[in-house]
Amino acid sequence: MASFEAVPCDHFAGSVVEVARDLVGRWLKVENDTTSTSALILETEAYGGPDDPASHAAFRPGGRARRMWERPGTIYVFAAYGMYPCLNIVAETEGVPGAVLIRGARLAGTEQPILGPGKLGRALGVNVGHNGEVCCGPAFQVSVERQELQIDVTPRIGITRGVETLWRFIAALE
DNA sequence: GAATAGATCCGC
């Protein structure tokens, strides 16, 4: 597999909405101890700070969600209902909470997209132990290369609060 | 210490 150039951590030092939209079409590389997996990001959602009622930062400021206050590019993983690992990349700036949830991607070498943060986390071998890793480090990398895809903007899915906010970005499949 | 809620997925 040809090596790709990874973006620096400060690439994520922008608003969560901007970063979430930017990530669609880029490649995410995940390296475990034994395997290296690349996936084309197809679907993301932005989660903000206390002003966003759907964000963990708003109603669960303690615990793992405090990762959302850390440096841009920090990896935040939480287990939904204790079963499915959901992968987030922290955005904004240090001290300002915000993260981008990766909801869908297509593994390199395959044709079928993986939709749903839980299924994607399992497919990439992500688990809560990756909490605190950095997206510009050895375990997680995002490519500089970005495919020009048509991106649809829709309300977020699977949440009960803040559903009216159009913070979901999904690549239109042809 | 006990009860509750949640950014999910699968099966019937």
Place this chain on the structure above:
DNA sequence: CGGATCTATTCA
């Protein structure tokens, strides 16, 4: 539609 299963908050 309901269950599986974990984490963190809230109340007593």
